[in-house]
Amino acid sequence: MIAVGTKSNYPGAAVVSNRNQPRVIVVSGGTDGMGRALALSRAERGDCVVALGSNPGKGEKLLAEADRIGAAGRIDFLQVDLSSVARTRAAIEHVAARHDALDALVLFANRQAPRRIATTERLEQTFALYYLSRYLLSHELAPLLARGRTGVIVNVAGVGIRRGGVHWDDLQLQRGYRMVAAQLQAGRANDLLGVAFAAQHPSVPYVLYHPGFTRSGDLSTLPVPMRALIRLAARMAARPVTTSIEPIHRLIDHPPTAPLTAIDRDRMLPLTLDTLDPANATRLDAATRTLLAAL
Numbered sequence: 001m002i003a004v005g006t007k008s009n010y011p012g013a014a015v016v017s018n019r020n021q022p023r024v025i026v027v028s029g030g031t032d033g034m035g036r037a038l039a040l041s042r043a044e045r046g047d048c049v050v051a052l053g054s055n056p057g058k059g060e061k062l063l064a065e066a067d068r069i070g071a072a073g074r075i076d077f078l079q080v081d082l083s084s085v086a087r088t089r090a091a092i093e094h095v096a097a098r099h100d101a102l103d104a105l106v107l108f109a110n111r112q113a114p115r116r117i118a119t120t121e122r123l124e125q126t127f128a129l130y131y132l133s134r135y136l137l138s139h140e141l142a143p144l145l146a147r148g149r150t151g152v153i154v155n156v157a158g159v160g161i162r163r164g165g166v167h168w169d170d171l172q173l174q175r176g177y178r179m180v181a182a183q184l185q186a187g188r189a190n191d192l193l194g195v196a197f198a199a200q201h202p203s204v205p206y207v208l209y210h211p212g213f214t215r216s217g218d219l220s221t222l223p224v225p226m227r228a229l230i231r232l233a234a235r236m237a238a239r240p241v242t243t244s245i246e247p248i249h250r251l252i253d254h255p256p257t258a259p260l261t262a263i264d265r266d267r268m269l270p271l272t273l274d275t276l277d278p279a280n281a282t283r284l285d286a287a288t289r290t291l292l293a294a295l
Contacts, residue, residue: 028137059077102145104153152204192276195281
């Protein structure tokens with residue numbers, strides 16, 4: 001085995017990498033958009049990828065594409081509804097039963113809902129999928145990541161955006177649900193998840209990454225006129241998927257050594273942002289633990 005010295009754009013990045021040994025990478029939302037592109041790209045490079053997704057048809061297409069590009073057998077598709085706490089935990093058990101260590105966890109899974117949807121566990125769907133699944137995957141896979149060569153978590157959300165906030169008295173948005181408010185709440189919750197996780201698991205680097213407007217994601221849940229507008233805007237202004245996932249490749253290959261890093265596109269963000277407030281992070285972590293304990 002040969003240790004190769006490398007350079008990184010990110011301060012404090014590890015500079016020793018062994019590319020002779022495949023990494024083991026878990027990707028949530030691995031059958032759509034950026035998640036799919038990352039899963040296929042990492043498999044093509046020789047890594048072992050566990051792709052989590054809810055749609056079996058998309059999973060079959062993912063595996064077929066892996067076969068086409070010469071990466072057959074390097075992607076394990078796991079069908080799971082990540083808006084369910086019970087099924088997310090079952091997926092975590094599946095991963096832990098098959099892997100002694102992980103090298104990266106990359107979190108993409110999200111879905112927009114024009115109307116409030118309650119899951120079978122009576123949780124608001126956006127909160128459950130976009131935030132709770134990431135909370136569970138982060139914390140419960142942390143021991144495997146700590147045993148990886150360069151274990152790192154990349155949470156792909158909206159760090160740097162300061163609109164919206166956590167509805168402390170109505171986390172499930174039972175009063176006055178709006179799609180944008182639900183997305184913004186979950187985004188700000190993910191910001192705080194990163195802060196709380198870094199304080200509790202400083203040996204596993206946590207990266208909050210905002211890719212910017214990207215030609216990515218499943219729009220099928222949106223009304224047809226809204227889909228058309230988003231696609232038009234994407235053609236005019238969105239970044240290509242390959243551009244948005246390139247920093248993630250660098251973060252997987254050469255993770256930061258700092259417990260928490262926040263990146264908005266290619267710009268490092270100060271951890272003093274009000275959206276990264278440690279007191280609010282502790283408060284949300286406690287509320288989340290209470291919520292999960294009741295399920």
